[in-house]
Amino acid sequence: MAIFKYRALDIRWLRKPRFRKFVVIVSVIFSINVFLVYNLVNSYSDSALQEEDPSGRGRYHLEGASVQDDDENNGNINSDNLFIKQQKLHINLEKKLLNKKQVPESQMKYYENSNKFNSATSRGNNATVSLKVEELDFKPWCPITTKEAVSAIHRAKTQLCKKELVNVICSLQKGILFPKQLTASCPAPGVQKGKLLGCYQDKKSMRLLSGYFTNLEQNNSPENCINLCLQSGFPYAGVEYWTECFCGVEEPPIKARLPDSSCNKKCPTDPSFTCGGYLTINIYETGIKKFTPQVPNTEVAENEPPVRITFLLTFSGRALRQIKRLIKSLFHKDHYFFIHVDATQDYLFRELIYLEKLLPNVKLMRQRHATMWAGASFLQMILAAMKEILNMNWKWDFIINLSESDFPIKKNEKLVEFLTANKDKNFVKSTGREIQRFIQKQGLDKTFVQCDGHMWRIGDRKLPLGIQMDGGSDWMALSRPFVEYVAGDTRDELLRGLDRVYQYTLLPAESYFHTVLRNSKFCGTYVDNNLHLTNWKRHLGCKCQYRHIVDWCGCSPNDFKPDDWQKITGTSSSMLYFARKFEAIINQAIINQLEEWVYGPSVNPGKMLGYWQSMYHHADLTPARDDGVLSLLVSLCRTASKHSRRSLLVNETGVLELSSYHHDDVFQGLLLRYTARDNETKREQEMETWFKLQSRFKVLDEKNGNFIQNVQVTSDFDVKESVSRNLIGSLGLFSDVIVVYTLAIEKNCNLTFLVIDPAGQLAQVLDIRLDEKTTSKTVKGSAKASIPTPLLPGIWEVKVYHEGFLMANTEFLVIPTEFISSTPITLQQASLLHRGSHEYRISVDKIHWTKSLESKKSKHSLALANQKRIGSDLKDWIDSLTKQFYQPVETCQVLGSGKISEALSTVEPCEATIWSSVSPDLKSRISLYDPQAGSIR
Numbered sequence: 001m002a003i004f005k006y007r008a009l010d011i012r013w014l015r016k017p018r019f020r021k022f023v024v025i026v027s028v029i030f031s032i033n034v035f036l037v038y039n040l041v042n043s044y045s046d047s048a049l050q051e052e053d054p055s056g057r058g059r060y061h062l063e064g065a066s067v068q069d070d071d072e073n074n075g076n077i078n079s080d081n082l083f084i085k086q087q088k089l090h091i092n093l094e095k096k097l098l099n100k101k102q103v104p105e106s107q108m109k110y111y112e113n114s115n116k117f118n119s120a121t122s123r124g125n126n127a128t129v130s131l132k133v134e135e136l137d138f139k140p141w142c143p144i145t146t147k148e149a150v151s152a153i154h155r156a157k158t159q160l161c162k163k164e165l166v167n168v169i170c171s172l173q174k175g176i177l178f179p180k181q182l183t184a185s186c187p188a189p190g191v192q193k194g195k196l197l198g199c200y201q202d203k204k205s206m207r208l209l210s211g212y213f214t215n216l217e218q219n220n221s222p223e224n225c226i227n228l229c230l231q232s233g234f235p236y237a238g239v240e241y242w243t244e245c246f247c248g249v250e251e252p253p254i255k256a257r258l259p260d261s262s263c264n265k266k267c268p269t270d271p272s273f274t275c276g277g278y279l280t281i282n283i284y285e286t287g288i289k290k291f292t293p294q295v296p297n298t299e300v301a302e303n304e305p306p307v308r309i310t311f312l313l314t315f316s317g318r319a320l321r322q323i324k325r326l327i328k329s330l331f332h333k334d335h336y337f338f339i340h341v342d343a344t345q346d347y348l349f350r351e352l353i354y355l356e357k358l359l360p361n362v363k364l365m366r367q368r369h370a371t372m373w374a375g376a377s378f379l380q381m382i383l384a385a386m387k388e389i390l391n392m393n394w395k396w397d398f399i400i401n402l403s404e405s406d407f408p409i410k411k412n413e414k415l416v417e418f419l420t421a422n423k424d425k426n427f428v429k430s431t432g433r434e435i436q437r438f439i440q441k442q443g444l445d446k447t448f449v450q451c452d453g454h455m456w457r458i459g460d461r462k463l464p465l466g467i468q469m470d471g472g473s474d475w476m477a478l479s480r481p482f483v484e485y486v487a488g489d490t491r492d493e494l495l496r497g498l499d500r501v502y503q504y505t506l507l508p509a510e511s512y513f514h515t516v517l518r519n520s521k522f523c524g525t526y527v528d529n530n531l532h533l534t535n536w537k538r539h540l541g542c543k544c545q546y547r548h549i550v551d552w553c554g555c556s557p558n559d560f561k562p563d564d565w566q567k568i569t570g571t572s573s574s575m576l577y578f579a580r581k582f583e584a585i586i587n588q589a590i591i592n593q594l595e596e597w598v599y600g601p602s603v604n605p606g607k608m609l610g611y612w613q614s615m616y617h618h619a620d621l622t623p624a625r626d627d628g629v630l631s632l633l634v635s636l637c638r639t640a641s642k643h644s645r646r647s648l649l650v651n652e653t654g655v656l657e658l659s660s661y662h663h664d665d666v667f668q669g670l671l672l673r674y675t676a677r678d679n680e681t682k683r684e685q686e687m688e689t690w691f692k693l694q695s696r697f698k699v700l701d702e703k704n705g706n707f708i709q710n711v712q713v714t715s716d717f718d719v720k721e722s723v724s725r726n727l728i729g730s731l732g733l734f735s736d737v738i739v740v741y742t743l744a745i746e747k748n749c750n751l752t753f754l755v756i757d758p759a760g761q762l763a764q765v766l767d768i769r770l771d772e773k774t775t776s777k778t779v780k781g782s783a784k785a786s787i788p789t790p791l792l793p794g795i796w797e798v799k800v801y802h803e804g805f806l807m808a809n810t811e812f813l814v815i816p817t818e819f820i821s822s823t824p825i826t827l828q829q830a831s832l833l834h835r836g837s838h839e840y841r842i843s844v845d846k847i848h849w850t851k852s853l854e855s856k857k858s859k860h861s862l863a864l865a866n867q868k869r870i871g872s873d874l875k876d877w878i879d880s881l882t883k884q885f886y887q888p889v890e891t892c893q894v895l896g897s898g899k900i901s902e903a904l905s906t907v908e909p910c911e912a913t914i915w916s917s918v919s920p921d922l923k924s925r926i927s928l929y930d931p932q933a934g935s936i937r
């Protein structure tokens with residue numbers, strides 16, 4: 001009874017108005033918290049699942065901070081990896097969803113494939129992980145357990161690279177990889193490292209040492225603080241209040257001096273030393289003088305002979321015509337041109353080698369290096385090139401390194417005059433920020449190894465003590481005396497030590513020469529100016545576009561365009577002589593404008609609008625020939641022979657070259673040059689056919705879908721320049737699938753892209769949410785589909801939905817391959833490669849999109865039949881596909897290739913057209929040298 005009475009009293013208590021309000025308020029608050037937690041769990045589980053790297057900390061291939069390949073540095077990305085918790089949480093939530101949703105049995109494979117969870121991966125978030133030794137054909141000579149090291153070894157492709165990684169990792173763990181201390185030789189008379197100046201009164205409002213501050217809670221000591229400040233380039237170091245370390249450039253005033261007993265706090269690491277007190281600081285000398293960059297001279301000394309320059313030109317890519325234009329603009333008989341072509345760019349080397357015979361002051365480097373963005377090989381190449389230049393009998397005063405993306409913004413005479421006034425000075429660009437921040441952002445405190453065309457991050461490191469670190473840009477102008485020291489045969493302790501450090505450093509050329517200058521006898525020749533104007537656009541150039549080749553997040557400058565013209569004209573009175581980046585394939589108008597501004601108007605401005613760039617050449621040895629591209633080109637040759645309405649025979653051996661054609665900065669199509677045989681005369685003739693790519697994009701809902709201006713699919717999208725780099729248009733069996741969209745919107749917009757294979761199966765669902773504010777009325781973006789390879793060959797479709805309604809669609813071609821290693825494909829190979837993958841992974845919350853697809857059993861049957869096509873049957877199939885995407889426009893014959901057949905007498909000569917790749921292009925031609933005038937044309 002007592003219990004029931006208690007309950008009755010409890011109920012009456014709840015019925016009172018003032019308590020009822022309280023209960024309602026508490027219930028509402030509790031409900032809101034439950035709702036927020038549920039949403040947080042959902043968002044937590046759905047975000048970044050495909051971006052987090054299960055084998056290491058942070059995002060996939062972003063394991064650390066942002067860096068840039070030029071003058072300055074961007075923000076850090078260094079978050080803990082939450083992949084494991086998110087993955088488990090995601091799976092549990094989806095299992096609960098499955099109990100609530102009716103998932104068709106036929107679609108269960110999408111869900112099951114997308115949620116395979118490897119238990120080995122779950123260990124990736126721990127401090128130590130297990131190395132899969134069974135994947136190695138050798139035995140590591142040390143235990144390897146750190147997650148970054150294990151991740152790098154597992155991701156490396158070749159055993160040779162894995163072995164190199166293991167050797168470096170073990171040396172790093174043993175403490176034998178890097179020197180612990182180096183000795184600088186920059187003169188610093190009157191100062192002594194570690195000398196105690198005394199105890200001083202400090203103020204929060206005005207610190208005595210205001211250059212840099214850090215809190216060394218665990219290891220503060222005079223020695224550690226001195227080393228830190230020395231590394232940062234400060235002549236004074238101070239310890240204060242146990243754990244605080246201050247650095248500064250100004251000597252403390254005598255009036256602030258206190259009795260030594262006022263600094264009485266014991267240091268955390270060694271109680272025998274004091275680390276200041278409350279607003280009292282022990283100040284020490286670091287052993288270096290205050291650094292002040294040299295101010296360049298503006299007047300040339302009387303009777304001073306003009307300097308001679310060696311231009312170290314480092315070329316990569318296929319922009320041959322832009323390179324020739326650069327050489328023409330720089331050329332002078334008193335200068336020298338030493339050219340390094342990347343080891344993987346056979347085309348450029350072959351097309352430039354003739355310059356050695358034509359021009360007496362041009363030399364191509366034979367010891368070619370395979371350079372890459374941020375790679376250690378770039379510094380090795382520069383030092384090897386400098387050494388080779390020193391061994392030649394050239395008489396020069398400066399080396400200036402440039403790439404194919406550079407262009408002069410002042411005449412040669414002004415550059416020579418400036419450098420003549422500053423002989424023996426060295427021009428490099430410093431970061432302009434505190435060095436400790438630069439070290440972290442640049443990854444200088446990390447160890448990187450280059451192999452398999454990738455820069456692998458394998459762990460942390462400590463930089464050598466005793467030297468100042470510095471860095472910024474890898475474009476510079478260095479004097480001969482300094483080059484003789486830094487690249488000469490004699491290597492002192494400083495150079496040997498730094499060579500070792502920078503062998504395993506990210507973006508090494510951006511710091512190596514700066515650091516050597518600051519710590520050598522040449523420290524008094526340092527000028528903080530690399531003579532370059534760089535086109536930085538942070539919001540465009542810092543999108544981690546190199547993460548596929550570097551375990552770090554990188555930035556690059558943007559290409560100059562006419563909108564950037566004021567940046568260039570603003571350099572008229574400054575000590576800047578070059579600008580970067582320029583790409584004629586992106587925008588040639590700005591190069592034309594710049595060239596006219598520097599050198600005067602062109603004689604024939606009408607000929608300045610065309611640009612051609614080779615994309616494929618039959619003589620190329622590197623990079624390896626793409627069988628898919630060759631299959632496409634041979635098919636286009638067959639189409640071209642039929643288009644000419646003449647009895648011409650073309651086979652795969654007749655394909656010569658494919659070029660992209662641009663006019664007035666608009667892509668006009670592809671130019672295919674090939675050899676054809678006249679069936680009547682049996683005579684071979686070189687021909688060229690112009691193909692235009694056919695857009696397959698359609699707006700299906702013209703009333704509501706007009707804001708979708710274009711949708712296309714590419715395998716290579718440059719997020720920095722917002723352009724597709726795949727100008728060929730088709731995809732190969734192993735290509736990435738990237739959907740690129742252009743929208744005319746001024747508000748938030750959600751779109752869904754359905755990627756459908758030739759068999760009618762849903763391969764990927766991409767949701768795009770545009771919620772960023774933009775000042776532009778046109779938004780261009782991209783979304784990469786995660787589709788397993790090989791892709792099913794044929795015509796794919798992308799459907800575009802907005803708020804559940806179909807608005808537009810487009811199609812793209814995945815070209816079947818007619819060849820394997822340039823040999824006709826066999827039935828067994830075709831059955832394997834042309835069947836596609838079909839292991840599409842659609843998450844459970846997107847399976848409902850399969851209902852919007854039409855059931856087309858005929859497509860599936862046709863895809864099965866296509867797998868068995870070989871020989872002429874395969875050729876006919878490929879031709880039927882390419883005809884839908886490539887339309888021949890014109891055909892011409894190359895007169896310089898031999899005697900013209902009578903049957904082709906009515907075909908226009910290519911040299912007489914404005915579109916052909918062999919038509920005259922005077923702005924990029926180097927064919928004559930005038931020894932008396934010392935000029936080229």
